[in-house]
Amino acid sequence: MGFSDITQRPVRPLWPAMLNGMKCRCPACGEGKLFGKYLKVTDACAHCGTELHHQRADDAPPYIVITIVGHVAVAILVHLEMTHALHPAIYLATLVPLIILMSLWLLPVTKGAIVGMQWAQYMHGFDPSPIFDEIEHDERA
Numbered sequence: 853m854g855f856s857d858i859t860q861r862p863v864r865p866l867w868p869a870m871l872n873g874m875k876c877r878c879p880a881c882g883e884g885k886l887f888g889k890y891l892k893v894t895d896a897c898a899h900c901g902t903e904l905h906h907q908r909a910d911d912a913p914p915y916i917v918i919t920i921v922g923h924v925a926v927a928i929l930v931h932l933e934m935t936h937a938l939h940p941a942i943y944l945a946t947l948v949p950l951i952i953l954m955s956l957w958l959l960p961v962t963k964g965a966i967v968g969m970q971w972a973q974y975m976h977g978f979d980p981s982p983i984f985d986e987i988e989h990d991e992r993a
């Protein structure tokens with residue numbers, strides 16, 4: 853593992869960390885579970901011990917999911933409207949469940965990617981350097 857020229861911290865590869873997160877695995881080792889419950893990130897990885905409670909995914913996963921699911925749903929809706937004369941109840945019976953299931957599936961995937969990105973970029977409390985601890989202590993004081 854190399855070190856950053858600027859920060860002198862070990863380089864944490866971004867894409868493997870995000871892919872591990874998308875698989876709902878620990879961004880550091882890819883083995884331990886990232887979520888204890890559906891969207892509740894575990895405090896620490898059970899496999900490697902990496903602390904994961906520092907994550908601040910906040911509203912990013914829902915925004916990303918809305919963007920993806922919205923584009924897919926609107927594309928399907930417009931295509932069906934232009935090619936078929938379907939009863940509106942058919943849309944309710946097919947598109948609404950599709951939108952709900954896609955959203956429920958994509959939320960942990962996108963949240964895992966965000967947590968993986970935050971870990972790889974040393975964002976928030978993922979930075980173990982003592983300088984960050986001092987800043988955190990100053991903010992609390």
Ligand SMILES: [Zn+2]
Nearest residue numbers: 878881897900
């Ligand atoms: Zn781990």
